[in-house]
Amino acid sequence: MSTAPLLEVRNVWQRFGGLVANSDVSLSVVPGEIVGLIGPNGAGKSTLFNVIAGLRAPTEGSVWFDGKDVTKLTAPQRCALGIGRTFQVVKSFESMTVADNVIVGALVRTSSTREARKKAEEVLEFAGLGHRSDVFANELTPPEKRRLEVARALATEPKLLLLDEVMTGLTPSEARAGVDLVRAVRDKGVAVLMVEHVMEIVMPLVDRAVVLNLGAVLAQGLPKDVVRDERVINAYLGERHRA
C-alpha cells in the first residue's frame, strides 16, 4: 500500500473577523487509514471539515488531495475527485425514498439512472439498509438515518470519506454497529477522517488521532499516546482519562 498522503491539509488558517477558527493546521491521511479529529466544542473541527470538503475557502493555506492542490475547487469538483462526506438528511430528502436518496449520490458517477439504481442497491445492502430501500427517509430510525448518510456518501465512490459525528446520540449497541460499518468501509479501501466526541468509540477505532484545541493542532499520533498526553488530558479529556 502506498504511503503517499491521500489528503494533506497544509498550514490552514480560517479567520472569521477577529476569531481564529483554524490556526496553522496541518494534517494528513494516507490511503486505507482511519483518522479521528477530536477536540472540545468550538475547537475548529467543523470549520476544518468544511475547508477540506470545499464548502469554505481557507483564509490561508492549502488542501491537497491525491497529489493535487484542490484549494480552489468547489465541493462538487472535490466530490468528483473522490472526497465524500456525510450530510444530515435534510428536509427535502426526507420525503424521498431511501433508495432515491442514495441514487442522488450515485448520479455523481453515472448519468444512467439504471446504473445509479444498481449502485444504490449495492451500497444500501453494504450499509445494512437493503431491507429499507422503499421506505421514505423520514420513516427511518435515527441510527438508520446515519447509515443512510453514509450510504449516500459511499455511492459517490469516494477515496476518502469524511464522517461528521455519525455516532453522536447512538446507544452503545448502535454505536458498535456503526464502528463495524466504518471498519467495513476501510476494508473496501476507503480512507476515513472522522469527527467524533465519544472517546470510547473513536479511540479503539482510529489508526491515528489529531487533537484540535482553540483552532490549532494540540497533538497527533497513535490513540494510545494521544490519550496519555498531558496537554490533551488538560485541554480536553479531563481527569477521568488520566488512569
Ligand SMILES: Nc1ncnc2c1ncn2[C@@H]1O[C@H](COP(=O)(O)OP(=O)(O)OP(=O)(O)O)[C@@H](O)[C@H]1O
Ligand atoms: N461562519 C462562522 N462565522 C463566525 N464564526 C464561526 C463560523 N463558523 C464557526 N465559527 C466559530 O469558529 C469556532 C470553531 O467552530 P467549529 O464549529 O469549527 O468548532 P467545532 O470544533 O466543530 O465545535 P463542535 O464540537 O461544537 O461542533 C467557534 O468559535 C465558532 O463559533
